[in-house]
Every structure is written in C-alpha cells, then in structure tokens.
Amino acid sequence: MTGFVGALVEAWDELRIHKLRVLLALIGVAVAVAAITGVTAAVQMLSQAYQEQFDRDMGRQVTVAVDAWAQGEQSAPPAALATEYARVLERYDITWASRDLATQVPFRFPDGTRPTEVRAVDPDLGTMQRIQVVEGRWFDDADVDALAPLLVVNRAFLDRLGASDLSEPLTVQLGDVTPVRSRVVGLVEDRWRGAPPEAYVLYDQLTRWYTPDAAAGFYQPAPTLKMWVPPEIVDDLTPRLRSEIGAAVPGWEVGTYDNRSTGGAALDGATRWVALGVGAFALLLGGLGLVNIALVTVRYRIREIGIRRSFGATSGRVFVGVLLESVVATVVAGLVGVVLAVAAVKAIPADVMFGGLQDRPPFPVSAALIGMACATGVGALAGILPATVAVRVKVIDAIRY
Amino acid sequence: MSMLELRDVTRDVLLPDDRVLHILRGVTLSVAAGEHVAVVGRSGTGKSTLLNILGLLDGPTSGEYLLEGTPVTALSNRRRTRLRGRDFGFVFQQFQLLPGRTALENVTAPLLYASGRQFWRRRDLAAAMLDRVGLGDRLDTMPDKLSGGEQQRVAVARALVRGPRVILADEPTGALDVETGQQIMDLLDDVASETGAALVTITHDLAVAARAQRHYRLAEGVLVPVDVGTGARVADWVGDVPTHLPAARADVPELGPSVPAAVQP
Structure with missing residues (x-):
C-alpha cells in the first residue's frame, strides 16, 4: 500500500518538477485524445444530422x-x-x-x-x-x-x-x-x-x-x-x-x-474508422515524443536514481516509478484532451453546420473512455524503455559522477 | 555484538584488458553501536569501495559481512535494498541533494520508501529533522539557494530521518570550509550519539578523522588500525605504501568508474 502510494507521490513530484519537458511531450498526447474524442463526437453529430435529414424525407x-x-x-x-x-x-x-x-x-x-x-x-x-x-x-x-x-x-x-x-x-x-x-x-x-x-x-x-x-x-x-x-x-x-x-x-x-433498406448508418462505418485512424496515429506520434524525451531525461537523472537507490529504492520501485511518471503524465494529458474535446464539441454550432439538429447526440462518453485508455496504454508503453534504462543504472557510478 | 563486521573482505574488479584489479585485500573491521570510526587514506586506495560495501551498494568478491551478527552478502538484492533504506544513512561529499526540490522535499524523499507511520507522517518527520539540524526556517528553500554548509545539513537530515543504525559519511566535509566542516561533524557526532547509531567517516582530512574514537588507515586495499594514543605523528597515518606490500598498483592506469582514483581532491 505505502509502496504504491509512495511510487505515485514520487511520479507526481517528478512531473511537477519537470513541468516544461512533460508539457511539451504531452501536448501531442492531449491533442490526440482530443482528436479521437472530438472527431467521434463530430461524426456522431454528422450522422445524426444525416439521419434526421433522411427521417424528414423517408x-x-x-x-x-x-x-x-x-x-x-x-x-x-x-x-x-x-x-x-x-x-x-x-x-x-x-x-x-x-x-x-x-x-x-x-x-x-x-x-x-x-x-x-x-x-x-x-x-x-x-x-x-x-x-x-x-x-x-x-x-x-x-x-x-x-x-x-x-x-x-x-x-x-x-x-x-x-x-x-x-x-x-x-x-x-x-x-x-x-x-x-x-x-x-x-x-x-x-x-x-x-x-x-x-x-x-x-x-x-x-x-x-x-x-x-x-x-x-x-x-x-x-x-x-x-x-x-x-x-x-x-x-x-x-x-x-x-x-x-x-x-x-x-x-x-x-x-x-x-424504409429499412434505405439510408441510415452510412456515416458510422468508414468515416468513423478514418477519424479513429487519424487519432490513433496522432497518439502514436505523441507517444514516440514521450519515449524520446523520457529516454533523454533518464540519462540526466542517473545521479538522482542513484541517490534514491541509497534511500532503499528497489529495482522494481525504480522501474515502476519511471513507468508511472509516464502513465500519470499521459493520464493527465488524456484528461486535458477530453476536456478540450468537450469544449470543442459544445462550441460546434450544430444548427449552422448541420441545418439544425432536433436530437443532439449526447457527448460520446465511450469515445472519451477509449481515448483515456489509449493514452494510458501509450504512457505505459512509452515508459517501459526509459524504466528499463533506469533500472540498469549502477548506484555507485551514479553517485560518484 | 558488533553493529557491523567485515571479515577478510576482498573486492576485485576485472579490467577491460582482462587483468584483475585488487581494490580491497582482506579487510577486517568491526564497528559497535554508537561508535565513531574514521578511515583515512589517499585517493585511489579503495575508501569508496569500502564504503559502498558497508552500505550494501556493492558486494564483496570474497569474505563475510555481518550486520548485527547476520550475514548479508547472501541476501537477495531486494532484501539488501530494503535493509539499506531502513538501517543506513548516507552523507556524500557533494551533498547529492535532489535538484528542483525544496529542503523539506529532499528530507521527505527517503520516507517515501518507508512504511506505516513513517510514510504517512513523512512531512512532519522531515520538518522535525530539519529543525533538529537548525534549518527549521528554510523548509521551502531550494538547494541552490542554500550555502554549502546548509546543503550538507539538509543531506545530514535526509540521512538521519529514517533513524538509521549506521551512518556512512563519505568525505562529509570535503566540499566545505574548515569551520563549516567542523559544524557538520559536530552535528553528525551529536546525532549519532543521541540515537546510538554507528558512524563510519571516510575522509582524507586528518582533523575530521581525529574526532573518531577509533582510526584506520586504508592503503593499497589493506585496512590498518592506527593507534593515535601511542604518540605517532598524525602525518604518519596516511603514510606511504607499506613496505611489506608489493607496489601492486604502480602500473595500473586510472580506469573505470569503480576505480576510486582521481575523483577525490
């Protein structure tokens, strides 16, 4: 229990101290999550508009x-x-x-x-x-x-x-x-x-x-x-x-x-997959940026990791610590992305763009959750490499230099 | 029973050209609880390796290490790490404070690896310890805004905050002026005797070494007791290469991070 809480506290401290670098790395992740969620919401709205138009005719x-x-x-x-x-x-x-x-x-x-x-x-x-x-x-x-x-x-x-x-x-x-x-x-x-x-x-x-x-x-x-x-x-x-x-x-x-055979659901398929594909790609790029920055900073932090080892940080704890940093960061970025998406979707003038929606679709919670899950996954993946490097740090070397 | 005991400990390092470098050659040392022991020696004589072995940061090539009578060399990495966190406090020459974190956060850091009350009350404990080393009013100051002496006080507070049973000080005054160094040593001595912790100081500063109850000289990987009471001149401690040992290191270049050469002033 204290081990896990300790690791979380440590990860959060790291992020707090390296605000700028984390911020830079995470913009990509936040944008990707915002894109996935926002585009899904927009596509749902477009589908709804299309469906309503169809309903009017048929x-x-x-x-x-x-x-x-x-x-x-x-x-x-x-x-x-x-x-x-x-x-x-x-x-x-x-x-x-x-x-x-x-x-x-x-x-x-x-x-x-x-x-x-x-x-x-x-x-x-x-x-x-x-x-x-x-x-x-x-x-x-x-x-x-x-x-x-x-x-x-x-x-x-x-x-x-x-x-x-x-x-x-x-x-x-x-x-x-x-x-x-x-x-x-x-x-x-x-x-x-x-x-x-x-x-x-x-x-x-x-x-x-x-x-x-x-x-x-x-x-x-x-x-x-x-x-x-x-x-x-x-x-x-x-x-x-x-x-x-x-x-x-x-x-x-x-x-x-x-009218079963006509209209409806045409937009759900292809358009949605394209949108999700673009979002996933953006997420991947954000994740790569994160790996890159995390690897560089782990090199900078070898001394710090060595000092922590002298406090009794086990290999597992060092690994989880570096991993969690990445995960905590991407989760926060994912949240920011979802908030951005909510704001953007609320701001879409649906009446102007789609000629008036009678039933505005609810915000796509599932898309937001999927976006968050992807961000967390990317964080974990991006964290594994630097965490492995961090574990290999030799304490003595780290402190002597 | 001794708090810690080394029995005929050796440490060898394989050089890149397949030669073996003997850093420690049969070191035997026993430190009791509450005792202050100083080890002096020139640069490159294996002082830091000795400290790393004592602090469970490094393992001996052969020989035995007992902590309160329990052999620790065979313990798993994980157990040794936990033991290190719980029972050892390190004070380094270059302070080694975590950058970007306040004095309080630095002292809190080791408590993140503790459990129970120590973990949950970590801020209070850290603040109390900083108060004890005289920095009660500098809790939220960043290390780079502190003087060298203050930074080393933070480091001392950090080493002591978990109540270790052994304090290992590696050149604790090396980066400080004489007077500040004296104050730091006073502090270490006081806290060690208050808590009954064993204090092992590794230094090349004879004035610092003189404060200890027992003294050793490390030369060419061999630990030799020095009896200050016999009237031997202090300058003799550091001495030169003992005549009964071959000058094994004369031809060894300064290599690799584990060779503690050229690092100390």
Whole structure:
C-alpha cells in the first residue's frame, strides 16, 4: 500500500518538477485524445444530422407505409378504407401513425385562386418525419375538432400570401365552390430553394371542408397510411396488413413498403474508422515524443536514481516509478484532451453546420473512455524503455559522477 | 555484538584488458553501536569501495559481512535494498541533494520508501529533522539557494530521518570550509550519539578523522588500525605504501568508474 502510494507521490513530484519537458511531450498526447474524442463526437453529430435529414424525407426507422389503389368501377368507397385503417391501428396497437395524402387544393391568393400542393396528414406525422416548424406550431390532436381548417405552410406559400411572418393572424380562403376561411398556424422552411407553395392540413379537416370536384373522380385517391413501428415486428406486420386491408376493401390493390433498406448508418462505418485512424496515429506520434524525451531525461537523472537507490529504492520501485511518471503524465494529458474535446464539441454550432439538429447526440462518453485508455496504454508503453534504462543504472557510478 | 563486521573482505574488479584489479585485500573491521570510526587514506586506495560495501551498494568478491551478527552478502538484492533504506544513512561529499526540490522535499524523499507511520507522517518527520539540524526556517528553500554548509545539513537530515543504525559519511566535509566542516561533524557526532547509531567517516582530512574514537588507515586495499594514543605523528597515518606490500598498483592506469582514483581532491 505505502509502496504504491509512495511510487505515485514520487511520479507526481517528478512531473511537477519537470513541468516544461512533460508539457511539451504531452501536448501531442492531449491533442490526440482530443482528436479521437472530438472527431467521434463530430461524426456522431454528422450522422445524426444525416439521419434526421433522411427521417424528414423517408420517415424514421422503421416506417411502414400502406398504399391502396382502386382497380375498377365497382371499387368500395374510400370511407371503407378509412375505417379499415383505424381498425388495424387499434388491432396491432400502433402508437405512431398518420394518413398521408398528397393532393392539390385551390387557395385564394392575393393574385388569384390557384391549385396548390397540399399534404393531408395526421398530427403524428410531425414527430414521425421530424417536421421542423420554424414559426408558430405543428398540429395537435385537438386541432381535428377546430371550427376552421388549420394550415402549416411553407415559406413560399407565405410569400405568395404577401406575409413575411406569423406575428399577425393570417387566414386564407380554401376551396373554390364553397370556400372556407382557413387559418395559418405554423411555418416550415421550403424543402429546397425555389420550392412551390405547399401546405399541410389535417386529413380529417380537409375531408370535412373540401370535396374535390366530383367530375374529376373516376379515380378516387386514397391516403397512404404511414406507421412508425419497432423494427422487430415489421416482417410479421406487413403481410398481415396487406391481406387484412385487402380483404376489407374489395376491388382495391393494397401494397406495403418499409424504409429499412434505405439510408441510415452510412456515416458510422468508414468515416468513423478514418477519424479513429487519424487519432490513433496522432497518439502514436505523441507517444514516440514521450519515449524520446523520457529516454533523454533518464540519462540526466542517473545521479538522482542513484541517490534514491541509497534511500532503499528497489529495482522494481525504480522501474515502476519511471513507468508511472509516464502513465500519470499521459493520464493527465488524456484528461486535458477530453476536456478540450468537450469544449470543442459544445462550441460546434450544430444548427449552422448541420441545418439544425432536433436530437443532439449526447457527448460520446465511450469515445472519451477509449481515448483515456489509449493514452494510458501509450504512457505505459512509452515508459517501459526509459524504466528499463533506469533500472540498469549502477548506484555507485551514479553517485560518484 | 558488533553493529557491523567485515571479515577478510576482498573486492576485485576485472579490467577491460582482462587483468584483475585488487581494490580491497582482506579487510577486517568491526564497528559497535554508537561508535565513531574514521578511515583515512589517499585517493585511489579503495575508501569508496569500502564504503559502498558497508552500505550494501556493492558486494564483496570474497569474505563475510555481518550486520548485527547476520550475514548479508547472501541476501537477495531486494532484501539488501530494503535493509539499506531502513538501517543506513548516507552523507556524500557533494551533498547529492535532489535538484528542483525544496529542503523539506529532499528530507521527505527517503520516507517515501518507508512504511506505516513513517510514510504517512513523512512531512512532519522531515520538518522535525530539519529543525533538529537548525534549518527549521528554510523548509521551502531550494538547494541552490542554500550555502554549502546548509546543503550538507539538509543531506545530514535526509540521512538521519529514517533513524538509521549506521551512518556512512563519505568525505562529509570535503566540499566545505574548515569551520563549516567542523559544524557538520559536530552535528553528525551529536546525532549519532543521541540515537546510538554507528558512524563510519571516510575522509582524507586528518582533523575530521581525529574526532573518531577509533582510526584506520586504508592503503593499497589493506585496512590498518592506527593507534593515535601511542604518540605517532598524525602525518604518519596516511603514510606511504607499506613496505611489506608489493607496489601492486604502480602500473595500473586510472580506469573505470569503480576505480576510486582521481575523483577525490
């Protein structure tokens, strides 16, 4: 016990006294650990940004979608399909689900009534596809019963209305034959530069307030049903959905697809390994610098080691002492590196760089631990050589010179 | 029983050209607890080798070394090292303080190899010992800010802080002026008699040697008792090569670190 504590105390004293040389040697180690930890954190953030972008386009993992197409004149009405959708959600206890129908609805803009892209959805879609409302709000469940249709629009839509923000209450006439005054409650950014005006509306509200021109309807569009489900049930769920929904609406073709095969995790592999490789290389260089400096200083310290031998320092103690110096130093450097990495990661303006993260990944503790472990290992390796030299010091020679 | 006893100890060194250099030739010496023994001799007569063997820093080529009646030459390196730390205190000619560490830290250093109370209370013990050698107000001073006499006091405090049973002083006054040297020797004598430690002083300074109770002269690797009481002139101690021994070293060049030649003034 006292032996170990003594060795630690001694190692710390050595470091304290040789601050400068230790500092120089350790900058490399600290930078390497900071690089390993920081890059891992940055890559995680980038992956998250990539994933979120993907989620916005394709839905979160795993989103199962059910589509239905009417096959002929005798097809059952879409109302039967809507009932069946509600039934399967209940039956399979699916928490997150949304109908999604892309259609065109006329709106009365200051420059005239124009058919406009509309997505008729349920409130859950906001979470399922990470829809980011930059102003106002997304729909909630109570909105279904609102007395007038509510809209979440993109910026192009807002521009066409001649408004710049939602600070003033904003309404727009929806429909052409029997228009209804609808209220804009939320704003989203355009999905790409130059995107056309688009609006989200709740599916139930749209069907309540607006009926597409019957004349156009030899073909009745049915909404897609999107469900966010745990990956393990997908294979079991999709065939059941196809057969059950197909049986409930005769004359309709029912298809399902899921987004498991696309996107996700692409950055985790290669990029991460490259980052770790660079960090490991930096760590190696730092370690070599440490070996170099430690070897030189052991030569300088031969006398000191001899004096310690006269105090009763055993070979083992001298070996461990020199080794520990290196280890204690690299552990401290590793800590500094982790602190640097934390500071750097906190300082990354994720909103600017990645276009806004909804779920900022937590600081990669595992990477920090791995970095610390590597630093300690490098310290031990770097210490072995000078420690071996130190043990070979002949006491008498050391003191006489 | 003697505190330490050498019986017919020899120390040979193999030179690079395969010749054998006999540094010590049958040294027999016995020192009792509380006794002060001085060994004098010219440079290159094996004084330092003798001290290294006494301090378990070096082993004899043949002969026996008993510490309180227990042979130590056959002990493992580790045991000898522990014994050295516990029972021996060294005072060197060039002080050999650890650079960059305060007086207190220097005196604390040996206690890092102790255990139990000595280890955990090391700062208090070191401070008390520095106070004892008269440096109670210089605890946090670096060695290079201390005078030679003060540095040697720190070294004495460091040698004594673990309460050794043998103090080995190698030219303790060699780097000091006469008066300061006297003070250091007073201190060593006092502390040795206070604690009952055996004190072995190796010196070429006759005034220092004269303070001891018994005196030896080391010449050509042979230890000869000198009886000051018989009225022999002090200058005779150091003498020349004894006539009954062949001048074995006359043709030996100064070689290797273990040949204690040309180092001492």
